[in-house]
Amino acid sequence: MTHWIISTDLDGTLLDHHTYSYQSAMPAIKKSLSKGIPIIFNTSKTLPETIDVQKEIGVSSPFIIENGAAVYLPKTLYRELTDHIKSKSCREDYQYFYNSLGIKREKILDHLSKLKTEFNYDFTGFSELSDKQLMALTGLELIQAQNAKARSFSEPVIWEDSAVQLKNFKMQLKQVGLKVLKGGRFYHIQGHNNKGKALIWLKNLYQKFYHNIDASYDVKVIALGDSENDVDMLNCSDIPVIIRSNNHKAPSVNHKQQIISNNIGPLGWNNEVLNILNKQKT
Numbered sequence: 001m002t003h004w005i006i007s008t009d010l011d012g013t014l015l016d017h018h019t020y021s022y023q024s025a026m027p028a029i030k031k032s033l034s035k036g037i038p039i040i041f042n043t044s045k046t047l048p049e050t051i052d053v054q055k056e057i058g059v060s061s062p063f064i065i066e067n068g069a070a071v072y073l074p075k076t077l078y079r080e081l082t083d084h085i086k087s088k089s090c091r092e093d094y095q096y097f098y099n100s101l102g103i104k105r106e107k108i109l110d111h112l113s114k115l116k117t118e119f120n121y122d123f124t125g126f127s128e129l130s131d132k133q134l135m136a137l138t139g140l141e142l143i144q145a146q147n148a149k150a151r152s153f154s155e156p157v158i159w160e161d162s163a164v165q166l167k168n169f170k171m172q173l174k175q176v177g178l179k180v181l182k183g184g185r186f187y188h189i190q191g192h193n194n195k196g197k198a199l200i201w202l203k204n205l206y207q208k209f210y211h212n213i214d215a216s217y218d219v220k221v222i223a224l225g226d227s228e229n230d231v232d233m234l235n236c237s238d239i240p241v242i243i244r245s246n247n248h249k250a251p252s253v254n255h256k257q258q259i260i261s262n263n264i265g266p267l268g269w270n271n272e273v274l275n276i277l278n279k280q281k282t
């Protein structure tokens with residue numbers, strides 16, 4: 001028997017690129033949840049941003065934040081899983097158990113400030129911006145800006161120096177175990193975590209749980225994403241769905257089962273998930 005889980009990117013995938021609406025995906029979301037298929041948000045968003053989207057849509061599955069930096073498991077659900085699994089790597093906060101795979105932001109900020117002082121680089125990080133400055137830069141409302149700043153495992157920076165200096169900067173960060181990811185507006189400094197590694201950790205947790213019930217049970221993943229930072233997640237899934245975008249090229253995925261959505265954003269999400277669920281007879 002196969003137990004499916006869905007791992008999905010948010011912006012441009014489940015949420016419309018411009019309006020952030022998920023309405024056109026509701027039929028497939030409802031159908032998945034009614035079949036007991038968890039919908040794992042696997043996003044570059046922060047903890048409070050991701051919790052907000054979960055509440056809005058009505059999803060309470062585990063989730064992965066800040067590009068694979070941490071996996072969060074609601075305590076109620078995790079107890080069910082831990083009846084069978086003794087995992088020592090998880091920590092606890094108010095409502096969740098979590099496993100962090102990333103590098104703590106304080107450590108990242110420490111490296112950044114040292115490099116800035118020593119090499120006189122010209123860049124500005126989120127941590128140096130006031131809420132008002134960030135609101136002006138991004139067009140976010142106050143609460144949204146505060147939630148976007150509430151990062152635990154990464155630091156977005158605005159690079160104001162030359163391309164040559166950026167190359168040096170990247171090399172120096174690499175030496176201390178950090179990498180630079182180019183986002184739409186900012187460069188994100190983070191550890192070598194990615195959405196795929198975090199998904200594999202979570203999939204294994206489900207796998208152990210189901211194997212304890214019946215060794216013939218199998219866990220399989222449908223993954224959906226629209227960008228470069230989704231490639232690791234798509235490649236390690238069983239059915240990768242590339243959600244088409246009007247804003248950029250489809251990322252290149254190396255997988256025999258890959259599907260490219262006919263529609264864009266949440267409508268593409270809806271139609272492809274319904275198709276897969278119907279075919280798999282889940």
Ligand SMILES: [Mg+2]
Binds near residue numbers: 009011012227
């Ligand atoms: Mg995206």
